[in-house]
Amino acid sequence: MQPILEMRGITKTFPGVKALTDVNLSVMPGEIHAVVGENGAGKSTLMKVLSGVYPHGSYDGQIFFDGTERKFASIADSENTGVIIIHQELALVPLLSIAENIFLGHETAKNGVIDWFEAFRRTKDLLGKVGLHEHPNTLITNLGTGKQQLVEIAKALNKSVKLLILDEPTSSLNETDSNALLALLQEFRAQGISSILITHKLNEVMKVADRITVIRDGRTVDTLDTKTAKVDEDRIIKAMVGRELTDRYPPRHAKVLNPIFEVKNWNAYHPLHADRQMIKDVNFHVCKGEVVGIAGLMGAGRTELAMSIFGRAYGQKISGEVLLHGKPIDVSTIPKAMDAGLAYATEDRKTYGLVLIDHIKHNVTLANLEGVAARGVVDDLEELSVANKYRQDLKIRCSSVYQTTVNLSGGNQQKVVLSKWLFSGPEVLILDEPTRGIDVGAKYEIYGIINQLAEAGKAVIVISSEMPELLGISDRIYVMNDGRLVAEMPAKEASQEKIMRAIMKSWED
Incomplete structure (x- = not known):
């Protein structure tokens, strides 16, 4: 033939x-x-x-x-x-x-x-x-x-x-x-x-x-x-x-300390349909140095929860309380959420995470221009130095930091998104589908970055549709269904079957 x-x-x-x-x-x-x-x-x-x-x-x-x-x-x-x-x-x-x-x-x-x-x-x-x-x-x-x-x-x-x-x-x-x-x-x-x-x-x-x-x-x-x-x-x-990849996930040496980030009685309604409640009385916490996964099926409300917390980027009639180090913080707008120490890496990096027609250097500093500015004017050399630092630290594969972001591979685009938020200096980092559309080698590198963040004392929240991924990188997992958190379990005790059982049981209830 x-x-x-x-x-x-x-x-x-x-x-x-x-x-x-x-x-x-x-x-x-x-x-x-x-x-x-x-x-x-x-x-x-x-x-x-x-x-x-x-x-x-x-x-x-x-x-x-x-x-x-x-x-x-x-x-x-x-x-x-x-x-x-x-x-x-x-x-x-x-x-x-x-x-x-x-x-x-x-x-x-x-x-x-x-x-x-x-x-x-x-x-x-x-x-x-x-x-x-x-x-x-x-x-x-x-x-x-x-x-x-x-x-x-x-x-x-x-x-x-x-x-x-x-x-x-x-x-x-x-x-x-x-x-x-x-x-x-x-x-x-x-x-x-x-x-x-x-x-x-x-x-x-x-x-x-x-x-x-x-x-x-x-x-x-x-x-x-x-x-x-x-x-x-x-x-x-x-x-x-080009080599054996014996472990899909880098080893975790978790040093989980006291809770630093808490969300209490959080509710949010659909941005267009005011009678449709999307997030229902959600309560959760994240400790310093901890990676917390949020599992759930498509439409469970995971992204809506993250976006409603991060500057009320999603929803209306939002109520509840967000605390950092035990004190309430103002997350009513995205700038206020960022000033309070939050960062959110979106699941849609090409639409919301990057300026694709601009180069890497500008994208890296976009969330913290004050960090490369003097008297309100961006210092080009300082911006170049910061971009090159993150290029090296996160191993972004590019010809230079002046390469247009649209021409990068998906994995390298994701590293630029992470660089942008890391440069903003957050204490709490929410990563929404951080490895979507990325190959196994680049995934391993992203997991390594998540581990480094936790070891540096950050509170990391990972939303993922891939249950093996959550089981491999998390310390603790929340299960979400129909806008509610329906289960919580240590990752060591969790399994795909337990997560699905929790979802099924919530439907029965």
Whole structure:
């Protein structure tokens, strides 16, 4: 059988950086092919070459699709051939309907007038193929992330997809939605549609991939066939990072002292629907030098809790008390919360955590400009010194601190976010999904930073959807469901089963 796709000797260079060097990739018809590697390894760059984002002539090497050499000049060129890419940041217009999004740029029209009857009919057919039962008139903004992913796939099916590329499709999905998406890929495989899956979740790779290509430092280092060879996560990790990773989590030597941060009787209501209570009588504390995890399913209210505490960035009719060192503090605005000693690293680093079009130096000092200013004027040399210090301390991989943040890998972007908040000098650091979309090697480095913060006496709160992560890095875990804290347990006594049992029991109660 001939491959549907062959990429031969792909080399891509940016000014001063060689992103890809002689990369080879082949995909068979009806195959789910996983592409894995550390952040910055070149996975997304390779897919941008394939999909025409980087047009022919801007790279060296050849692309063969359906047995013919292709020289894609644009995304439209690759889509017309049947190569469709779905990026991690979904390309949907929130205030347009499902039907309008699916046919945007490919409108069904008669005599220059859109045929809505035909558009709705075809939309229903496409939604049926991806297992979505929403009305075509439903606005995208009213759909959850999992359903938005399915709309993107429906768009791809409308373009007669032959090869579907998914870049981190499950990074923001809960387990149920993730499993549904993977099952859909398996259905496509049965229909002869090929897929390229880029993900850091190796358990998903093991579940659905027929073959796995590993990229490290811009080079193809291995291609593993899951059907003919024994492939496990440890083997993939070794190929990704170039060494054995015997422990997924660095050792914790906790020196938990007295409680320094307390939240009492905390309540918050939805910012738009004043009768909908999101946070309900929450009480918790964090000790000096302690890492506290908050577990829960998607929609449990974890992010809403964190944001409502941090300067009331979320919600209305907020009530309750926040204490630091036993004394009430004012967290009514974000500047006041920061002045009181709080920091919050958002789960959405690209929208809320960074100024992507600006360089690293400015992003690092953004939350504490006074720390690099004299008489109200920013000292450029001092700012450069601070940025270089955090670049070195947190091992941010970049050409210089003048590199634009948007061009960093996800793991390095996350390190810039952490640098920004560390420079603000907080006593309490709230980290919301700190390792989302980050490879295992970079995760280990982030965990190390969290340990260092705790050892320095900070109170650290970690919100994560990955239960093994919370179990591996926390000293104590709170379980949240439906806006309430429903359980508390030492991490040493906790397990995924105990956490799920606590959630189930809260529903029964």
